[in-house]
Amino acid sequence: xxxxxxxxxxxxxxxxxxxxxxxxxxxxxxxxxxxxxxxxxxxxxxxxxxxxxxxxxxxxxxxxxxxxxxxxxxxxxxxxxxxxxxxxxxxxxxxxxxxxxxxxxxxxxxxxxxxxxxxxxxxxxxxxxxxxxxx
Amino acid sequence: xxxxxxxxxxxxxxxxxxxxxxxxxxxxxxxxxxxxxxxxxxxxxxxxxxxxxxxxxxxxxxxxxxxxxxxxxxxxxxxxxxxxxxxxxxxxxxxxxxxxxxxxxxxxxxxxxxxxxxxxxxxxxxxxxxxxxxxxxxxxxxxxxxxxxxxxxxxxxxxxxxxxxxxxxxxxxxxxxxxxxxxxxxxxxxxxxxxxxxxxxxxxxxxxxxxxxxxxxxxxxxxxxxxxxxxxxxxxxxxxxxxxxxxxxxxxxxxxxxxxxxxxxxxxxxxxxxxxxxxxxxxxxxxxxxxxxxxxxxxxxxxxxxxxxxxxxxxxxxxxxxxxxxxxxxxxxxxxxxxxxxxxxxxxxxxxxxxxxxxxxxxxxxxxxxxxxxxxxxxxxxxxxxxxxxxxxxxxxxxxxxxxxxxxxxxxxxxxxxxxxxxxxxxxxxxxxxxxxxxxxxxxxxxxxxxxxxxxxxxxxxxxxxxxxxxxxxxxxxxxxxxxxxxxxxxxxxxxxxxxxxxxxxxxxxxxxxxxxxxxxxxxxxxxxxxxxxxxxxxxxxxxxxxxxxxxxxxxxxx
Numbered sequence: 303x304x305x306x307x308x309x310x311x312x313x314x315x316x317x318x319x320x321x322x323x324x325x326x327x328x329x330x331x332x333x334x335x336x337x338x339x340x341x342x343x344x345x346x347x348x349x350x351x352x353x354x355x356x357x358x359x360x361x362x363x364x365x366x367x368x369x370x371x372x373x374x375x376x377x378x379x380x381x382x383x384x385x386x387x388x389x390x391x392x393x394x395x396x397x398x399x400x401x402x403x404x405x406x407x408x409x410x411x412x413x414x415x416x417x418x419x420x421x422x423x424x425x426x427x428x429x430x431x432x433x434x435x436x437x
Numbered sequence: 438x439x440x441x442x443x444x445x446x447x448x449x450x451x452x453x454x455x456x457x458x459x460x461x462x463x464x465x466x467x468x469x470x471x472x473x474x475x476x477x478x479x480x481x482x483x484x485x486x487x488x489x490x491x492x493x494x495x496x497x498x499x500x501x502x503x504x505x506x507x508x509x510x511x512x513x514x515x516x517x518x519x520x521x522x523x524x525x526x527x528x529x530x531x532x533x534x535x536x537x538x539x540x541x542x543x544x545x546x547x548x549x550x551x552x553x554x555x556x557x558x559x560x561x562x563x564x565x566x567x568x569x570x571x572x573x574x575x576x577x578x579x580x581x582x583x584x585x586x587x588x589x590x591x592x593x594x595x596x597x598x599x600x601x602x603x604x605x606x607x608x609x610x611x612x613x614x615x616x617x618x619x620x621x622x623x624x625x626x627x628x629x630x631x632x633x634x635x636x637x638x639x640x641x642x643x644x645x646x647x648x649x650x651x652x653x654x655x656x657x658x659x660x661x662x663x664x665x666x667x668x669x670x671x672x673x674x675x676x677x678x679x680x681x682x683x684x685x686x687x688x689x690x691x692x693x694x695x696x697x698x699x700x701x702x703x704x705x706x707x708x709x710x711x712x713x714x715x716x717x718x719x720x721x722x723x724x725x726x727x728x729x730x731x732x733x734x735x736x737x738x739x740x741x742x743x744x745x746x747x748x749x750x751x752x753x754x755x756x757x758x759x760x761x762x763x764x765x766x767x768x769x770x771x772x773x774x775x776x777x778x779x780x781x782x783x784x785x786x787x788x789x790x791x792x793x794x795x796x797x798x799x800x801x802x803x804x805x806x807x808x809x810x811x812x813x814x815x816x817x818x819x820x821x822x823x824x825x826x827x828x829x830x831x832x833x834x835x836x837x838x839x840x841x842x843x844x845x846x847x848x849x850x851x852x853x854x855x856x857x858x859x860x861x862x863x864x865x866x867x868x869x870x871x872x873x874x875x876x877x878x879x880x881x882x883x884x885x886x887x888x889x890x891x892x893x894x895x896x897x898x899x900x901x902x903x904x905x906x907x908x909x910x911x912x913x914x915x916x917x918x919x920x921x922x923x924x925x926x927x928x929x930x931x932x933x934x935x936x937x938x939x940x941x942x943x944x945x946x947x948x949x950x951x952x953x954x955x956x957x958x959x960x961x962x963x964x965x966x967x968x969x970x971x972x973x974x975x976x977x978x979x980x981x982x983x984x985x986x987x988x989x990x991x992x993x994x995x996x
Contacts, residue, residue: 310996315553315568317641319994320682320769323882324889326996340994341641342557366553367571374565394773396807414773414806415902417893 306334306429309357311348312341313375314368321393321414322363328418329425345371349378352387358429359409364393373406380407386436388428392416454484473730474888475687477850483842490845495740499835503743505736505848506836507794508759513832519797520822521546521597521763522815527920528928529584532574535812537588542819546797547589548597548629551576551606558645558984560977561929570920575928577976578935582609583616591619596626602633602651604658604963605979608970611666615971625668627719627763631655632675634696634868638877639678641992645980648873650955650987656703658963659714672700672718673763679877680723681769683885686734687851691858692868692877693720694741699868701750711750715757724790725767726782729847732838735762735793737852741859764790765799771806774901774909779803784821791831792838798822875993882995932975939973947972948982955986 310326312319319341330336337355339348352360360379362372369391379387391403392412400411410424451459461481471479480487490496497503500510509515522544524535536547552573554564560577561569569575576585586596591614600606607628614624633651636642646654655672662671674697680689697718704714720738724731742760746752766786771779780803787800800821802814810818825831838844858880865871872878891897898904947969954960966979 315557315559315564316572317556317636317992318682319641320885323994323996324683324885327882327886328889330996336996338994338996340992367568370567370571371565394806415899418889419893 303430303433306359306425307337307355307357308334308359308361308425309337309339309348309352309355310361310363311339311343311351312363312368313343313345313348314364314371315342316364316366316368317341318365319363321365322361325361325363325392325418325421329422332422334422334425345375345378348375349382349384352379352384353382357387358432359388359390359425361390361392361425364391364395366394369393369395369399369403372403372408376407386432388432390421390424390428392421454486457482473686473847474725474727475685475730475734475851475854477687477730477847477854479847483846485842487842487846488849490849495849496839496845502755502758503740504758504760505740506839508739508761508796512794512835513791514835517826517832518791518795519546519595520544520819520826521548521595521797522799522819524548524550524815526572526574527570528924529574529576529581531570531920531924532576532585533587536585539815539819540589542816543823544819546595546597547586547626548599548799549574549576549585549606550599553642555600555606555976556642558977558980560975561932563977566925566929569925569929575925576606576609577932579609579612579616579970579973580935582606582613586610586613591617592623594625596624597629598626599629601628601631601636602646602654602658603966603979603983604628604631604654605966605970605976607658607669608963608967608979609976611967612971621665622667624666627670627673628658628662629673629763630675630678630721631658631671631673632678632693632696632700632721634699634872635675635678635692637990637992638692638872638881639682639684641994642678645990646983647988647990648869650983651990652703652869653958653987654962654983655700656707657961659700659704659717660707660709661961661963661967663709663713663717670717670719670761672697672714673721674700674718675721677721677723677765679881680725681767682881683888684881685884686725686727686730687854688858688880688884689723690734690738690851691855691862693722694738694745694855695859695862695868695871697742698745698749702867705750711746711752712754712757715746715750715752716754716759718761719796720760720762722762722764722790722795723767723769724764724786724793724795726770726785726789728785728789729844730851731786731789732793733844733847733851734855735764735790735795736836736844736848737855738762739794740848740852741855761796763797763799764793764795766790766801768801768805771801771803772899772901773806775907776803776807778901779806780817780821783818784825787821787825788831791825792836794836873993875995878993878995936975943972944974944978947974948978951979951982952986955983 388409496505499507550573552575598606659671676689676693739760743758800818802810804814954965
């Protein structure tokens with residue numbers, strides 16, 4: 303299998319990117335192809351980038367409630383025909399909101415304290431699943 | 438039974454110290470090198486051999502240079518630290534209700550944290566409505582600021598506005614004061630986090646105007662405050678952002694001091710007298726749970742600043758030498774797992790800050806790793822301070838750890854470490870240049886990654902995360918306090934109506950004056966910001982004009 307290709311990004315208003323930088327650098331060092339953006343991306347820009355780069359997985363980092371607009375991202379990906387791309391959310395996400403995100407189609411939510419190895423393994427699993435479907 | 442040895446006999450064979458070394462080695466066997474977060478090796482024992490400093494020149498008395506023991510003669514025994522809790526939620530009326538409640542509970546200073554939309558330089562009608570007011574108050578106009586501060590005596594309450602360049606919240610507060618007939622000269626407080634470089638390298642919050650513009654507005658605002666607001670601290674140099682982003686305690690102190698040097702040099706280049714602006718410089722730091730390291734960090738920082746200000750800037754006023762700082766307990770150390778454990782962490786962090794000699798303190802709520810803090814969490818945070826101040830006898834003695842062989846040795850070592858990082862920044866051409874080149878961002882990123890790896894390898898224990906885990910049920914935790922959507926919709930509708938009702942010509946004229954100032958280096962941009970805020974322009978309009986004229990800043994992001 304080619305290494306997974308992952309877009310690591312932040313949407314919305316918050317700029318705290320310690321989490322996304324640590325995760326992105328770890329995935330890159332684990333041999334994955336990582337596309338990294340500055341924070342504050344527009345949803346449309348994320349969709350466009352995901353399409354152009356043909357990524358397997360999108361990782362959205364959220365510290366300060368920006369996860370609340372992830373359902374809008376899911377709808378925009380669907381509208382662009384990209385529902386096969388798995389979306390992972392990582393950061394400070396209250397329990398009630400985790401249920402809301404999973405309902406909206408998010409593949410997995412990682413909370414503070416998650417191990418980098420575990421995140422990497424999930425990216426590999428989701429990539430294999432996507433490629434099996436698309437094969 | 439062996440006869441006790443006399444001192445003379447000992448020296449011929451083995452000294453007491455050597456006996457201890459042998460007994461220690463026998464007890465612990467081979468051990469790994471212990472290092473603190475800044476990478477300094479920590480020995481198992483410190484003795485008089487570890488500190489041969491001079492009391493008068495290296496420590497001195499409280500209130501006397503080099504201020505290792507504190508910047509004021511009486512420190513917390515005379516006046517305890519200000520309890521300055523950062524709050525902000527929902528609409529201005531929501532914020533005001535919470536503020537008055539906290540003042541009633543003992544908070545002695547106001548700190549206003551605006552919604553992320555405000556940080557980013559937008560009005561409420563320019564962003565996703567779901568995100569409004571979830572992390573701070575949605576305040577865009579003078580009317581909103583009046584509502585936020587209703588019932589607060591502006592002449593006698595220290596107010597911190599968390600809102601750097603172009604400092605619209607301060608402008609809105611000044612307009613509010615004018616409407617109430619409050620003399621600006623009586624207003625006290627701080628332009629919290631006015632340090633744009635820390636935002637640029639660390640959390641990318643508040644960041645909206647490109648670096649050169651942000652630099653000019655900061656200096657303009659310092660000049661304005663020195664002229665019109667004698668009790669206001671325009672400069673808050675922030676170590677909190679870099680340490681939260683991953684810098685070690687020593688690195689973050691070094692970046693902060695290097696930034697302070699940069700800002701002071703910019704003021705000098707503007708023709709300002711060091712003793713006119715340095716007394717109004719303040720600092721804002723993160724306090725991690727690494728207790729002794731944090732105490733030593735603060736003592737070392739005070740000592741370095743007390744040398745830099747006279748030696749580099751020729752400051753002669755002792756107020757210029759004093760390293761005044763606000764501390765905030767570290768949110769990054771808090772865990773989502775078993776969140777009540779965070780109360781213990783915050784307590785240790787707060788003790789470190791208090792023993793480190795801080796002037797004001799924010800204690801984090803235990804539930805910050807779950808969501809924005811709940812009211813219940815915020816109350817425990819305030820009471821943690823009350824307990825430490827009034828029950829724990831922490832304020833009885835000034836700098837109670839001064840003279841400890843370990844603390845004094847560690848203070849020296851932290852100082853050397855800090856000076857080493859400052860030299861790297863200096864070699865890059867100073868903080869502004871080092872940030873433009875990405876040097877600081879790289880160092881922060883490497884330290885963040887290193888710390889995460891130490892947790893994953895188990896070298897650093899985090900209770901509940903990589904040790905002492907328990908099964909926790911989902912959904913048992915308190916729900917996130919979200920703003921009432923109906924109230925927020927009404928707030929947006931009222932805002933739109935307000936904009937419609939204004940004289941559009943007057944607004945346009947005001948904006949034109951602001952744009953002209955941005956393009957004329959002889960004018961003070963912040964003076965114009967205050968004028969246009971008084972004329973009814975909104976925060977988003979002011980930021981949009983300045984972004985257009987001075988350029989929109991994108992952070993230099995590297996992985």
